[in-house]
Amino acid sequence: MGCSLLASLIVACFFLYVVLASGSPGNLPILAFDEGYNHLFGDDNLVVLRDGKSVHLALDERTGSGFVSQDLYLHGFFSASIKLPADYTAGVVVAFYMSNGDMFEKNHDEIDFEFLGNIRGKEWRIQTNVYGNGSTSVGREERYNLWFDPSEEFHQYSILWTDSQIIFYVDNVPIREFKRTQSMGGDFPSKPMTLYATIWDGSDWATNGGKYRVNYKYAPYIAQFSEFVLHGCSVDPTEHLAKCDIAESSEAIPTGVTPTQRIKMEGFRQKHMTYSYCYDRVRYKAPPPECVINPKEAERLGVFDPVTFGKGRRHHGKRHHRSHNSHAEATSI
Numbered sequence: 656m657g658c659s660l661l662a663s664l665i666v667a668c669f670f671l672y673v674v675l676a677s678g679s680p681g682n683l684p685i686l687a688f689d690e691g692y693n694h695l696f697g698d699d700n701l702v703v704l705r706d707g708k709s710v711h712l713a714l715d716e717r718t719g720s721g722f723v724s725q726d727l728y729l730h731g732f733f734s735a736s737i738k739l740p741a742d743y744t745a746g747v748v749v750a751f752y753m754s755n756g757d758m759f760e761k762n763h764d765e766i767d768f769e770f771l772g773n774i775r776g777k778e779w780r781i782q783t784n785v786y787g788n789g790s791t792s793v794g795r796e797e798r799y800n801l802w803f804d805p806s807e808e809f810h811q812y813s814i815l816w817t818d819s820q821i822i823f824y825v826d827n828v829p830i831r832e833f834k835r836t837q838s839m840g841g842d843f844p845s846k847p848m849t850l851y852a853t854i855w856d857g858s859d860w861a862t863n864g865g866k867y868r869v870n871y872k873y874a875p876y877i878a879q880f881s882e883f884v885l886h887g888c889s890v891d892p893t894e895h896l897a898k899c900d901i902a903e904s905s906e907a908i909p910t911g912v913t914p915t916q917r918i919k920m921e922g923f924r925q926k927h928m929t930y931s932y933c934y935d936r937v938r939y940k941a942p943p944p945e946c947v948i949n950p951k952e953a954e955r956l957g958v959f960d961p962v963t964f965g966k967g968r969r970h971h972g973k974r975h976h977r978s979h980n981s982h983a984e985a986t987s988i
């Protein structure tokens with residue numbers, strides 16, 4: 656029994672190594688909802704479709720909703736196809752993220768995709784962010800618009816997390832490469848996390864400090880999720896031991912964004928990035944140490960509306976169903 660378990664872990668790790676080293680995540684196993692996730696909050700606002708592979712998360716005047724992965728992971732590739740609610744979505748926030756905030760109150764890690772609804776009808780914006788070891792006083796947000804309408808079809812949103820970098824992908828195009836540097840110290844996520852997907856009322860958080868609130872006349876707002884990929888090293892929460900740690904083998908660490916992907920990534924960022932913390936001189940007199948300042952980018956991003964961020968840490972996960980206003984102190988546009 657022990658031997659076959661070990662053998663299967665070796666096979667699993669080898670597979671993970673092949674996937675990560677190839678730099679392009681294709682053909683990964685797609686899980687049914689019940690194979691990888693559990694209901695988190697929102698009662699019947701979470702609906703698993705009959706195929707077992709797709710989920711609707713609704714927000715109405717009673718509650719938002721969310722789900723959480725059954726396992727904790729240390730590194731890996733995590734993905735979902737998401738179709739966002741259409742039309743008027745001011746104040747509606749959909750999030751697909753990793754966090755361990757429930758286990759580490761003071762020094763949690765987090766990797767975020769956040770979709771921010773907008774008064775301008777269909778124009779959703781995406782935000783990515785990273786926190787490490789409770790670094791909530793240093794937000795590392797970037798914002799982008801998209802080259803498609805994310806409420807029209809499903810699109811794939813993915814996170815690659817290794818010991819040395821985090822890459823965010825949209826439809827397998829890397830949009831952000833976040834490299835671990837010595838100077839950022841503990842600010843790089845390094846403890847096991849679970850995956851979350853949620854929809855919630857961000858009236859006080861996402862639209863100019865409550866200027867444009869969720870309008871429940873248009874409810875329910877429904878975000879659709881499918882094609883769940885949870886391809887990481889799962890960790891036993893009681894032992895804090897990785898069953899399979901890709902970081903143990905240096906070969907397992909991907910070489911990063913391929914040259915072809917890099918051209919696409921840079922094209923995306925030039926065209927679609929609307930905000931980067933690296934150029935926010937209101938928040939950071941000196942940019943955080945990992946920032947590489949590109950004068951052209953600084954000039955371009957300077958012409959966008961300034962984004963203001965409040966103080967305080969954001970509360971994710973289970974706390975959502977107790978108070979959907981718990982994000983009130985965080986940020987505004």
Ligand SMILES: *[C@@H]1O[C@H](CO)[C@@H](O)[C@H](O)[C@H]1NC(C)=O
Pocket residue numbers: 761762788789840841842
């Ligand atoms: C993480 O935070 C804890 C508590 O604040 C601190 O003791 C520890 O040294 C930090 N770890 C790193 C790697 O910075």
